[in-house]
Amino acid sequence: MADYKKDSISLTGAVGLGTGVMISAGIFALLGQVAQLAGAWFPLIFIAGGIVTAFSAYSYIKLSNEFPSAGGIGMFLVQAYGKGTITAAAALLMAISMVINQSLVARTFGTYTLQLFDVDQSSYLVPLLGVGLLTFAFLVNISGNSFIQSFTSIASLLKIAGLAVFGIGGLSVAGFSFAPAESGGNSVDPTIASYIAAVALTILAFKGFTTITNSGSEITKPKKNVGRAIMISISISLLVYLLIAWSVSSNLPLDQIIKTKDYALAEAARPAFGDYGLWFTVGIAIIATISGIIASVFAVSRMLAMLTDMKLIPHKHFGMPGDIQKHTLVYTIVLAMFLTIFFDLSRIASMGAILYLVMDMIIHWGVFKHLREKVGANSVIVLTALSLDAVILAAFIWVKINSDLFVVGVSFVFILLIFAGERFFLKRTA
Template sequence: MTKDYVENSITLPGAVAMGTGVMIGAGIFALTGQIAELAGPLFPLSFIAGAVVTAFSAYTYVKMSNAFPSAGGIGMILKKAYGPTTVAAGAALLMALSMVISESLVARTFGTYTLQAFGGDPDSVLVPLLGIGLIVFAYLLNASGTRSVGLWSIVMAVLKVGGIASFGAAGLWASGISFEATGGELGVGGFVASVALSILAFKGFTTITNSGAEITEPHRNVGRAIVWSIAVCVVVYLLVAFAVGSNLPLDRIVAAKDYALAEAAQPALGQTGFYLTVALALVATASGLVASVFAVSRMLAMLSDMKMIPHSHFGMPGRIKDHTLVYTVVVAAFLTVFFDLSRIASLGAFFYLVMVMIIHFGVFRHLREEIGAKGWVLLTAIALDASVLAAFTGMKWQSDPLIVVTGIVGMALVFLFVGIFLARNPVRERAHEQH
């Protein structure tokens, strides 16, 4: 395993940059408009609610990662909680799929903002083609090695956090700090449902968990990196949400939901501000995709090594993580072509919320005493996630029942797939002891 996972190859700043890179890439540019569509004029507060729910979820990850840092991350937590079972393998695969879904979300956002710079149609076939181009770039950078990814993540995180925070501050100043996104319905159900997407905007912190074995002093720094990355993103998200709401009425935010930040930049900062915002979007989405591809390919490699999911080389040379890197970008490219932004985000939210509830329950039942976790925090996390999932499913059933059916069928197929595989290939008791 020393060839696959390099200990101490990711510093604490690199881990924070990796987490913020994934979160900011998807959270701000791809989801702000969609959250506003559900939450109405209260959409900035949805990010706060999402951060609160995420904080309860992060508690489980921090406790587990501090006790058992691993390059398998989520897979390690599930295997510790449930053993090498269908539940553990299925939930881990749901997490991997939700991350790949987020990659396609970010890739399409990259294509949409690129076309905005040239006055192109956001529904053009060029959107998925540009997204695929970014996925290929992410593959090439990841294939070059772990240290390249860490350096790239730090540089990009500094650029985009500083740039996006500056956009938010400048937008608020230009608007005179007057909130324009008023009107619309103030439904509790819509607001709670919007929190599902806000949670999706924060879930990039799990990228840090999946790289635990490669982070310096992992027993301390994995938890620190998670807390710092969430804190940075809360500040950035709120700045930008209020800047968008201060420069655009709600109906225009919803109409431009796939490129809401670019739309808000023009009245606030003029044409120059518009182009700078597009440039920031390209930097943020590119760095987010690179970091996500890095994490999910490592997670799939670990699950394969644990014998919990099948693996085929398909005639390719190299190590397992080289193959899972290819599988990751191929699936992300497929989703980029065949799903729009709204459906991609919905599918990712379904998979992630179900998976994270399975994790909380497993840790509560089997591991909370071993890792010193408080039971009431774990149960609160489950209740919050379940409430948000129920509200989001109800809203989507009314507006787009097909994506709800797709999500349910997809999750059923995942558990059926790994159940059949594990029944035919039972995991030996000591198969993962070396990790």
Template structure:
């Protein structure tokens, strides 16, 4: 594809893109939500989530080795299902779930930034700051691959070192005691189904590895380095998540974590380090969210451009200059802004998790049904990924149906609209 430069992203740059997306809202915003659903043992949920993610990543690695592409998941679906409604709908669901994640990151940026200021803050400041971050990410993305990978790699390294240092310091202050938060503060309705549902949010925290697959054609030696970059990114992110979960659970009770779920890390730093800890955490959160949204916008715009060039999704130039990829960059940013203004953190995360899991199941089924011999995939691992996704998705839908049915309704409407819209578009273009 003419707009993409082969060998323009190194292994280090690819890992920077992956961790840039993962270690952002994934830990800053979701840690408290995971604790709310899973109770006292929430740090272990991240381990389970990484295991489910590992099964899931297997299909993507195998596909990337056989079909390295700048379109990533979109190309995988084409190989599995052909150029039809299923491919277009699943790819669009993936793109939308990633854009939803961008709005999650944006609102996390706003939430943590406001922790720097004392006193009550008006609610509209959170989406306003989030929109500002999205606009900045757009300006950085039009600057090119070299700047993006350098910026995200350096910033990712800073936040990994910073968060690990903060977590280790918090653990030392707590005398290395892995203390499960006060059980008396547990919500009474937390059970096995709710805990399984919490895994869905941890999967959302790890799904940043798909950013790497969406840049496959541009990564040096993609058949080797895509798999390596995914593995390294997941392991690095898991290590940081576990350290932070340990530090938070050692310094706050469960009720305190849930009460401050949108900014749990900043609140956890307060008992051990006072205002300095809060400032340090917020600065790291700002760095993390900036790199996360830049890397995500980078990947989504490329996948949408590939789908557009394959005539699988509609496209309007609206008299904009530049390439199709620049146009899809604009569409990505505009939709992210709309979602940032429209939904709070909890609902954004929930809708994103549902769309991603549905798309993920479709990827695995396509590999198992049509491509397992072609890509030399182990059918047991692929089927296991499908079963694990179904279990987690079912539990999550059940919990949200009981606690916030709006999330389930919106997710179902979005999926239905995507399938019907794609069917109508493809039927019209084929005619």
């Protein structure tokens, strides 16, 4: 059985976990991709993403208040759909989207670290550094909750303070200008679909709040603090995202932001602060990605352990010592390493967005159809969240079909295999 420790995570620790996951991947890995889709006014897309995320978070807060659980989303799905294929498959979609997020952060770590050296970004060192970070995250996670929450809380404070300095400093250099980014000679002409698709990536930047729900029963006074931690984390992340996005927009032309989309913050530090600014930005990126990986691995391993305890997913010990949590840590890290090695940042982000939005829609439908009275949810808010997800997912898929059909195909084959595999497993073990 998995070992869950009640009251082992404080409100501050929960906020640290949430912001640790969000800010690490959200701003460092995705800002350039958002600019590529939305054009000169890309900072405003983060506001849209924050609003959509707030609607989405409503369902999770209501569920957490009624069913606080260390399995978080897995337990929510059981309450809505029972122990069947939909529950198991949707929970795996969530877990895998979080593992995808880990590989996104790991590659971001490698990309930003190499900015300190004259190394091509296509170098094998990017995935190698990412794999090294994932190995470190595994070692930290086997050390226990107390160390994890202390480490992530301190790291979150450091990176938030550092990014605030970067954002305010960059805006100061630009005379606190909030004008759209200059085109730089190559204008981007976004469509309505690409604007909406860009929101999908910002949602991926905010989805770290689910890390908090996945640790529900381990948080002190969960019915009071889970909702608080979620809203505080989203608010802090949105403020940081806006500061950084406007700072980058003020110091780099749009074509340069897009060209250097995998390391746009480091590139923006050069004209604003010179070499010292570059070192400072890369240092913050390293702290942010390390804390993000640790917090995400922490949440996913507990969710997979609970699904295993409920016999909703297959599990093999492979001769490994320790409890189920230790085994799921290994599975999580190995899959993240595979994605880190074989996929680039853009495709990793796209897969993560598609899988997460599908799972999110299943959660909202379950609340509306089966649980709205039990958890006291407002139907209008839940249906609004569901509708926003559907529109954003449709726009994102349409844009990706026209630009990268491969990643859409891989994502949908992956989803079909998960549902088919879970149906086969549950029928065999019934």
